[in-house]
Amino acid sequence: MERRKVDILCVQETRWKGSKARSIGAGFKLFYYGVDSKRNGVGVVLKEEFVRNVLEVKRVSDRVMSLKLETEGVMLNVVSGYAPQVGCELEEKERFWSELDEVMESIPTGERVVIGADFNGHVGEGNTGDEEVMGKFGVNERNLEGQMVVEFAKRMDMAVVNTYFQKSDLQEWR
Numbered sequence: 001m002e003r004r005k006v007d008i009l010c011v012q013e014t015r016w017k018g019s020k021a022r023s024i025g026a027g028f029k030l031f032y033y034g035v036d037s038k039r040n041g042v043g044v045v046l047k048e049e050f051v052r053n054v055l056e057v058k059r060v061s062d063r064v065m066s067l068k069l070e071t072e073g074v075m076l077n078v079v080s081g082y083a084p085q086v087g088c089e090l091e092e093k094e095r096f097w098s099e100l101d102e103v104m105e106s107i108p109t110g111e112r113v114v115i116g117a118d119f120n121g122h123v124g125e126g127n128t129g130d131e132e133v134m135g136k137f138g139v140n141e142r143n144l145e146g147q148m149v150v151e152f153a154k155r156m157d158m159a160v161v162n163t164y165f166q167k168s169d170l171q172e173w174r
Helices: 090-105 144-156
Strands: 008-012 018-025 028-034 042-047 054-061 064-071 074-082 112-118
Touching: 008 074, 008 112, 028 054, 028 064, 042 064, 042 074, 054 090, 064 090, 074 090, 090 144
Parallel strands: 074 112
Antiparallel strands: 008 042, 018 028, 028 042, 054 064, 064 074
16 A cells, blocks of 8 residues: 555455454555454445554455545545455345445535445456446456446446446456
């Protein structure tokens, strides 16, 4: 984060049990939530100078959490999510999307939102029919999980931002 000059970072698969905030060195603090040290867990890492601006932390589940901070007069909501992987039960996937929807609906209109998540899906190449929420630079073919991402973006009037720019071959696997 320091080398790349990143001030806020969402992390998934932390695998730390508990609901805490802790300094992790180099001037950064991690807010996290996890219920099992063997799976899942989400977090948000902030540069220490922003920690005093944190107004609220919502730890919804080991797959969804949000952090609200005020910076330069702007309310910013940072949501960290970790969708169930391909092969997980549909019920678990629906629970994740329901939790994410609830978090999004709780954010007042006019506040900014950034979601940093591992959605464990492919939205696919091209954007025919979905131009309002994505660019044409997705990768692979769309799968069920990717379709859920696109539907969420449409419901929330958001965009799948990483599809708006072409990635090098090295970046495509991410």
